[in-house]
Amino acid sequence: MGSHTDVTPDQPDHLPSPATRAGREGLDALLADPRRAVVALDFDGTLADIVPDPDQARAHPDAVAALAALAPKVASVAVITGRPAEVAVRHGGFADVPGLEHLVVLGHYGAERWDAVTGTVTAPAAHPGVAAVRAELPALLDRVAPGPGTAVEDKGRSVAVHTRRAADPGAAFEALRGPLTDLAARHGLIVEPGRLVLELRPPGMDKGVALREHVRATGAGPVLYAGDDLGDLPAYAAVDALRAEGVPGLLVCSGSDEVTELRERADVEVAGPAGVVALLRALARRLA
Numbered sequence: 519m520g521s522h523t524d525v526t527p528d529q530p531d532h533l534p535s536p537a538t539r540a541g542r543e544g545l546d547a548l549l550a551d552p553r554r555a556v557v558a559l560d561f562d563g564t565l566a567d568i569v570p571d572p573d574q575a576r577a578h579p580d581a582v583a584a585l586a587a588l589a590p591k592v593a594s595v596a597v598i599t600g601r602p603a604e605v606a607v608r609h610g611g612f613a614d615v616p617g618l619e620h621l622v623v624l625g626h627y628g629a630e631r632w633d634a635v636t637g638t639v640t641a642p643a644a645h646p647g648v649a650a651v652r653a654e655l656p657a658l659l660d661r662v663a664p665g666p667g668t669a670v671e672d673k674g675r676s677v678a679v680h681t682r683r684a685a686d687p688g689a690a691f692e693a694l695r696g697p698l699t700d701l702a703a704r705h706g707l708i709v710e711p712g713r714l715v716l717e718l719r720p721p722g723m724d725k726g727v728a729l730r731e732h733v734r735a736t737g738a739g740p741v742l743y744a745g746d747d748l749g750d751l752p753a754y755a756a757v758d759a760l761r762a763e764g765v766p767g768l769l770v771c772s773g774s775d776e777v778t779e780l781r782e783r784a785d786v787e788v789a790g791p792a793g794v795v796a797l798l799r800a801l802a803r804r805l806a
């Protein structure tokens with residue numbers, strides 16, 4: 519599957535031409551039947567630029583306005599993220615926004631659900647393996663010694679180890695991958711690799727399951743999914759599966775040189791979060 523980059527912030531009204539037939543059908547269906555459409559997007563790298571410190575990540579300055587302009591015109595807008603839902607809502611600035619009264623944020627790869635109607639998060643009980651991993655992680659980091667700059671992000675329901683700020687981020691990532699995978703497995707967890715991050719989290723949920731459940735729950739038709747990282751591939755697979763069932767879909771890649779797998783699978787590639795915002799704006803204008 520090829521990809522095509524032709525939405526830029528300089529072309530605010532220009533909708534992309536998907537590089538694939540399935541993508542063109544997905545976009546056409548969304549434009550023809552927007553009231554049944556789901557627009558689902560990842561957060562980090564898709565709605566928010568990648569920054570060195572995860573705590574400093576914020577939605578692109580124009581992302582909320584673009585989402586708010588589009589949301590009233592489609593069946594549902596959802597953010598599906600590896601972040602805790604509450605963190606994504608806070609860093610995104612998604613609460614109490616006119617136009618986003620029905621926004622849904624599915625956090626922890628879909629294990630958590632926040633919706634703007636209630637303003638609350640629902641989630642299952644925590645996996646006991648996370649506490650065990652949290653306790654053993656300092657000793658593992660001492661032993662592997664990936665170097666200064668390696669940082670732990672405690673996400674409550676999971677623990678992530680970041681190497682972006684290490685002297686050699688790629689080497690630190692590779693040194694940690696095996697030991698963290700063993701640690702996760704000993705406690706019934708899985709390792710979710712991402713952009714210079716290895717997350718130890720409970721199995722059983724991913725963005726594909728989350729997207730399919732959301733599409734089913736909303737009874738929606740055409741689906742647009744935008745992502746940038748390996749954790750978005752299950753959502754891509756879900757769109758592929760929906761297409762096979764006759765539900766049109768459009769796969770958007772928020773492009774980066776760090777992760778190239780999505781580029782190969784996408785119908786449309788745009789230039790990072792600024793490109794995603796431009797696409798959302800163009801869609802909202804076209805549906806006006």
Ligand SMILES: O=P(O)(O)OC[C@H]1O[C@H](O[C@H]2O[C@H](CO)[C@@H](O)[C@H](O)[C@H]2O)[C@H](O)[C@@H](O)[C@@H]1O
Pocket residue numbers: 560561562563567568569570571572573575598599600601671673678680682712713714715717747749
């Ligand atoms: O599913 P997402 O919304 O894409 O979340 C995936 C992970 O994103 C965050 O890490 C990434 O973004 C950071 C801030 O830009 C960056 O410093 C880091 O290198 C990236 O991997 C977040 O910190 C993780 O918890 C998410 O799982």
